[in-house]
Amino acid sequence: MAATDSVAVKRSAGRRFAxxxxxxxxxxxxxxxxxxxxxLVILYLGSLVILLITAFWTxxxxxxxxxxxxxxxxxxxxxxxxxxxEIIWRTVRTALLVTLxxxxxxxxxxxxxxxxxxxxxxxxxxxxxxxxxxxxxxVKIIAWRAILAEHGVLNWAxxxxxxxxxxxxxxxxxxxxxxxxxxxxxLPIFAGLERIPDSLIAASEDLGAHPFTTFRKVIxxxxxxxxxxxxxxxxxxxxxxxxxxxxxxxxxxxxTAIFDSITNNQPFAAALALVPIVVVIAYLxxxxxxxxxxxx
Amino acid sequence: MSRHKGGTxxxxxxxxxxxxxxxxxxxxxxGGGSSSSGGSSGGGGGEELQKLGxxxxxxxxxxxxGYVEAGGGENPDWVTPFEEETGCKVNDKVAGTSDEMVxxxxxxxxxxxxxxxxATARLWAAHEVAPVNTALVPNYKTVFxxxxxxxxxxxxxxPYGIPHGRGANLLMWNKEDVTPAPSSWEVTLNPEVxxxxxxxxxxxxxxxxxxxxxxxxxxxxxxxxxxxPYELNEEQFNAAVELMKEQAxxxxxxxxxxxxxxxGFANGSNQVGTTWQYQYFxxxxxxxxVEASPASQGFVPEEGxxxxxxxxxxxxxxxxxxxxxxxxxxxxxxKVNAEVAEWFGEAPAQELACKETENPNFCTEYHAEEPxxxxxxxxxxxxxxxxxxxxxxxxxxxxxxxxxxTEIKG
Numbered sequence: 001m002a003a004t005d006s007v008a009v010k011r012s013a014g015r016r017f018a019x020x021x022x023x024x025x026x027x028x029x030x031x032x033x034x035x036x037x038x039x040l041v042i043l044y045l046g047s048l049v050i051l052l053i054t055a056f057w058t059x060x061x062x063x064x065x066x067x068x069x070x071x072x073x074x075x076x077x078x079x080x081x082x083x084x085x086e087i088i089w090r091t092v093r094t095a096l097l098v099t100l101x102x103x104x105x106x107x108x109x110x111x112x113x114x115x116x117x118x119x120x121x122x123x124x125x126x127x128x129x130x131x132x133x134x135x136x137x138x139v140k141i142i143a144w145r146a147i148l149a150e151h152g153v154l155n156w157a158x159x160x161x162x163x164x165x166x167x168x169x170x171x172x173x174x175x176x177x178x179x180x181x182x183x184x185x186x187l188p189i190f191a192g193l194e195r196i197p198d199s200l201i202a203a204s205e206d207l208g209a210h211p212f213t214t215f216r217k218v219i220x221x222x223x224x225x226x227x228x229x230x231x232x233x234x235x236x237x238x239x240x241x242x243x244x245x246x247x248x249x250x251x252x253x254x255x256t257a258i259f260d261s262i263t264n265n266q267p268f269a270a271a272l273a274l275v276p277i278v279v280v281i282a283y284l285x286x287x288x289x290x291x292x293x294x295x296x
Numbered sequence: 297m298s299r300h301k302g303g304t305x306x307x308x309x310x311x312x313x314x315x316x317x318x319x320x321x322x323x324x325x326x327g328g329g330s331s332s333s334g335g336s337s338g339g340g341g342g343e344e345l346q347k348l349g350x351x352x353x354x355x356x357x358x359x360x361x362g363y364v365e366a367g368g369g370e371n372p373d374w375v376t377p378f379e380e381e382t383g384c385k386v387n388d389k390v391a392g393t394s395d396e397m398v399x400x401x402x403x404x405x406x407x408x409x410x411x412x413x414x415a416t417a418r419l420w421a422a423h424e425v426a427p428v429n430t431a432l433v434p435n436y437k438t439v440f441x442x443x444x445x446x447x448x449x450x451x452x453x454x455p456y457g458i459p460h461g462r463g464a465n466l467l468m469w470n471k472e473d474v475t476p477a478p479s480s481w482e483v484t485l486n487p488e489v490x491x492x493x494x495x496x497x498x499x500x501x502x503x504x505x506x507x508x509x510x511x512x513x514x515x516x517x518x519x520x521x522x523x524x525p526y527e528l529n530e531e532q533f534n535a536a537v538e539l540m541k542e543q544a545x546x547x548x549x550x551x552x553x554x555x556x557x558x559x560g561f562a563n564g565s566n567q568v569g570t571t572w573q574y575q576y577f578x579x580x581x582x583x584x585x586v587e588a589s590p591a592s593q594g595f596v597p598e599e600g601x602x603x604x605x606x607x608x609x610x611x612x613x614x615x616x617x618x619x620x621x622x623x624x625x626x627x628x629x630x631k632v633n634a635e636v637a638e639w640f641g642e643a644p645a646q647e648l649a650c651k652e653t654e655n656p657n658f659c660t661e662y663h664a665e666e667p668x669x670x671x672x673x674x675x676x677x678x679x680x681x682x683x684x685x686x687x688x689x690x691x692x693x694x695x696x697x698x699x700x701x702t703e704i705k706g
Contacts, residue, residue, distance in 0.1 A: 065422075081699075083702055086706065145559070146563060148565075149563035149564055150496065150564035150565045151564035151565075152564075152565075167496075167548055169495075250495075250549055260698075261702075262399065263396065263399045264395065264695065
């Protein structure tokens, strides 16, 4: 009896502190997650909150100083000035087009990787898809600038058949973005197709379905959530991009318009920066409805 | 069971988020007063330096491309000798536009900037720059008289900077694509002529480009009555904006980095447009077939040109003021000012620099000593609602220019 008492007394402060957590699983998990949660909440969500508040401020036209009073001015300007509506629509349209393009290109590649290729060539293809991500994305855009240039390789190749590649503009942005984000579409579709048991496809064939019917009725419905998951990457990455429009377009996108507003009107830039956030939230809502998060 | 348990931490997390949001709202609200302080009228900030002390070991600069060269490749080097002589290590940040310079100065991390006339007044009004004690800059005495006490470097009678040099924005073209050699801005601004080069015209990505349109209209639409392309009433302004909007479909690239434009001309995407001497000489050096308005035209097209007269200004938050004063004196010392001027291709600010140039006729070719020539070059300035003549207040101000520029680019 006395012996155990003295042991209890001799317990170090550290052990006693550790004892606090005994039998309290919620405290355990809470303190474990405190640091990463603080990181997430303060750095990510916190800065978003500040962005949201800033968007309601205005700039004094004379001194250029920020007036910290809430007003709807910036949002009214976003809605009422035609050029901003055009920029937003152009950006969203391009993002949708890039997503569609990537989905169409990625699906056959992912299908081949998941269902046709042997073990070795599958591994090689995964590496090949990932490899472009090792190079800096800025370098890749600049390379595209050289490809699309007037004396670039694309026009050199098209010249003999009397064609001409796109000049700086929306078409170039579409091309570059579709190239840049393709791996982000291939990988989720590949993962989604891998999960479809081969037996389902075999069963469909055994029951006499035409390969196209198998694709339409079995594969596509099962893989569709993966396509939607991939489209979240391609869509949101295109929506917020600054460098590609800056380097291969003569027309403005949301990213470049934000940059141009930062110097003279930060609150307006904040309001503009909220646009892609709102659009992506809406997109995520639709994606959720389509089942993109079921296996996440 | 597990579902029930999961509910509480999620709800707790929401409480934390809500708490933090509330905290940040309060924080943001409290920050209110700080930015609007600093005097109700006038501008500038801090005191001028009274006595030059020992160097602080380094100096942080913001400059235009080509103004602060420290060797490397075939580039000249006037930074290393400065560092050796003064012990001030130079950290330079190149900016592409005046807007960028203003933004960088607002961070308070820089000691000085080579500001053009469309930044100087804004920096002064925002209390970002301090008055300059010209007595501590001995080389200031021999700066060309027509560069001193100008509205873009002197405010309320107090000098806020040291003139660096001046020049006109160039019209440059690719000889192989653009024939005959254009002598007027109409090659980029008259839609009928410009559409020939659709997709290959390059225009500086800055609201100041509207002044180029205004300058063109000044010559070709005299009934608009444009005098100064930076002081435009609503009618004149709208005409200039309309002209730039008509130009937009023909523009292949709005450039804001010198390197981006050099590459554009080198790979053939850009054929004609506004540029700086820096890009022109860089492309010439690479034997690219580019040409600019010839010396016989004074390097400017027939309508004249927009241009710049740059000023080294010292930040009101400068942490290395002694080094900054030494730099300002160094950059306008005859030999260095001659080097900068020849490297960039601009007229020096220092009278004695004309004796130091490698090309003995440099100052004559660049009209450094001819005040009359510069009447045809309109230095960038900040457009203000209050026009200088007669104190009218019906001019479009810089915010109008910025907004219009966004609409022009579409």
